[in-house]
Amino acid sequence: xxxxxxxxxxxxxxDAITAxxxxxxxxxxxxxxxxxxxxxxxxxxxxxxxxxxxxxxxxPKFNPLIVHVRDYEHASEHGVFPSLARDLAxxxxxxxxxxxxxxxxNCELSLLVSAGLDTVAMRAPSHPIAQKLLLKSGxxxxxPSANPSGRLSATSASDVAEGLDGEVDLILDxxxxxxxxxxxxxxxxxxAAVLLRPGALARSELEPITGALKSPQQGRVSSPGxxxxxxxxxxxxxxxxxxPKRNEAFLAxxxxxxxxxxxxxxxxRGDTREAAGNLFAMLRKLDASGAATIAVMPIPDEGLxxxxxxxxxxxxxxx
Ligand code: TXA
Ligand code: MG
Numbered sequence: 001x002x003x004x005x006x007x008x009x010x011x012x013x014x015d016a017i018t019a020x021x022x023x024x025x026x027x028x029x030x031x032x033x034x035x036x037x038x039x040x041x042x043x044x045x046x047x048x049x050x051x052x053x054x055x056x057x058x059x060p061k062f063n064p065l066i067v068h069v070r071d072y073e074h075a076s077e078h079g080v081f082p083s084l085a086r087d088l089a090x091x092x093x094x095x096x097x098x099x100x101x102x103x104x105x106n107c108e109l110s111l112l113v114s115a116g117l118d119t120v121a122m123r124a125p126s127h128p129i130a131q132k133l134l135l136k137s138g139x140x141x142x143x144p145s146a147n148p149s150g151r152l153s154a155t156s157a158s159d160v161a162e163g164l165d166g167e168v169d170l171i172l173d174x175x176x177x178x179x180x181x182x183x184x185x186x187x188x189x190x191x192a193a194v195l196l197r198p199g200a201l202a203r204s205e206l207e208p209i210t211g212a213l214k215s216p217q218q219g220r221v222s223s224p225g226x227x228x229x230x231x232x233x234x235x236x237x238x239x240x241x242x243x244p245k246r247n248e249a250f251l252a253x254x255x256x257x258x259x260x261x262x263x264x265x266x267x268x269r270g271d272t273r274e275a276a277g278n279l280f281a282m283l284r285k286l287d288a289s290g291a292a293t294i295a296v297m298p299i300p301d302e303g304l305x306x307x308x309x310x311x312x313x314x315x316x317x318x319x
Contacts, residue, residue, distance in 0.1 A: 004166040009157060012129045012172040021136035023169050024049075029056060031146040031160045032133055033174035034125040036096045036182050036200050037153040037280070038160050039068065039143030040168060041133070050112040050142050056167035059149040062224050064115035066098050066183070067122045068141040070134045075099075075122045078107045078140060082188050087209055094126035096179055096200035100187040100221065113142045115224060123183055129174040145182060152231055152287075152315075155180050155280050180277035181307050186210075187221035194219035198307040200276065229317040231280075233287035233294065237316035241295035249291035251282060253299050262289050272303035279308055283315070 010016040012033070020030045027049040030041045040056060042049035044067045054061055069075045072089045079101035081089065088099060100121045103114060114120050122140075125131065134141060145153040146160045146168075154160045157173035164171075184199035184206065193210035195203070203213060216222045235249065243258040244250040250260030254270035257263070264282045266275035286294045296312055299305045 007161070007165050007168055007171060009161055009171045009173060012174040016170075016172055017129065017132050018136055020133055020170050020172055024133075024137045024139055024141065027052075028169040029053065029167070030133070031154075031157075031164065031168050031171040032130055032143070033127055033157075033172065033177055034068070034130045034143075035127045035177060035179045036125075037155055037177055037180070038146040038157070039130070039141075040146040040164065041068070041141040041143040043137075044109045044113050044140040044142035047110045047112060050110040053142060053144065054112070056164060057144060057147070057149045059144065061112075062115050064117060064121060064224065065113045065142045065144050067109060067113055067120055068130065068134060068143050069122050069124050070131070071124050074140065075124065076104075078104055078109050079120050079122055080104050082191055084191050084193060084210065085188060088186065088193075088206070089124070091209055092201060093124040094131065096123070096126075096183040098123040098183045098185040100185065100196065100223075109140060110142070117224075119187070119221070121185065127174070127178075129172060133172070150230055150232055152233055152283055153182060153280050159280075159284065176281070178277070180281070181279060181304065181311070184307070185223060186213075187219065187223070189214060189219040189221055192219065194221050196221070196223035198310045200304065200307065202303050203306060204303065228314060229319045230314040231311050232315055232319060233283050235287050235291055236293045237312065238293055238295045239312055239316050240298045242297065244295035247291065248293045248295040249286040249289050251286060251294055251296045253297045257297060260295075262286065262291060266299070266308075272300065272305040272308065275299065276304040276308050279311060
């Protein structure tokens with residue numbers, strides 16, 4: 001892949017990760033793989049660097065960023081964890097869970113990462129390249145998904161280059177993301193957990209610890225980034241389609257898929273985890289086929305189906 005003069009694309013070996021850590025420390029932007037999707041990273045304590053993320057993505061300033069940390073100890077330097085948040089971190093970090101907690105009194109993170117709120121969203125990623133970058137830089141790294149605002153998330157280095165070439169200093173190529181859908185975002189209403197964004201960690205995995213998750217409407221915390229239209233491909237999306245019309249690209253699910261001229265199956269065996277991993281890559285592929293409409297089969301709400309249906313609903317929303 002050819003990249004512009006500003007953007008370098010490198011295989012994420014030790015040397016490249018060391019170079020990336022240096023770029024972050026001097027205020028630059030680095031895209032890097034996590035287990036969920038690629039992140040567009042900057043030093044979370046550097047106002048100018050964080051402002052650079054908003055500019056590169058064309059992201060509205062009211063939408064706060066996730067800060068990536070090495071572990072719970074690192075996170076507790078920046079935020080105040082209610083005991084339920086501590087339990088969740090102990091159970092699921094490192095991993096695809098983002099916890100939104102009040103900023104600590106001595107929090108040195110840029111106020112821009114919180115977009116005017118008194119909370120900060122943090123997660124400790126499990127991807128070895130993300131972990132190495134956190135260790136080598138010694139920083140907390142602010143990183144939203146590495147795509148232009150409102151578009152499909154990037155699950156490979158070439159997806160990142162396609163959307164952000166010229167906007168970032170270095171893209172670390174660590175291959176495709178193993179999970180392929182963003183982290184689950186949880187906020188807290190006192191000691192109750194609020195599901196702000198369904199994601200890679202299913203409700204059924206969380207609720208044994210949290211009890212029934214509240215929805216943002218029931219809770220007092222909300223997530224300003226949950227805009228109705230998001231994750232939009234160029235094509236229109238038509239949801240809950242059993243049989244596509246002629247000329248529609250078809251995104252199928254499960255063993256009973258109808259035939260289509262242009263089609264892909266998220267999971268022929270009907271596994272929502274496999275489907276979540278394929279969602280963004282397949283939407284990109286079908287979009288590139290040039291079809292005006294992508295018809296999507298119904299996906300059950302179980303397991304990672306809840307996160308898939310959230311993304312599909314917003315990809316299909318009026319723009
Ligand atoms: O898997 C992921 O979460 C990826 C990887 C790179 O870590 N990141 C990601 O970031 O998806 P982004 O910026 O695309 O989504 C972050 C979500 C947004 O919906 C945002 O509004 C919410 O987290 N968020 C961040 N800070 C928040 C806060 N203080 N309060 C409420 N919601 C917050
Ligand atoms: Mg995003």
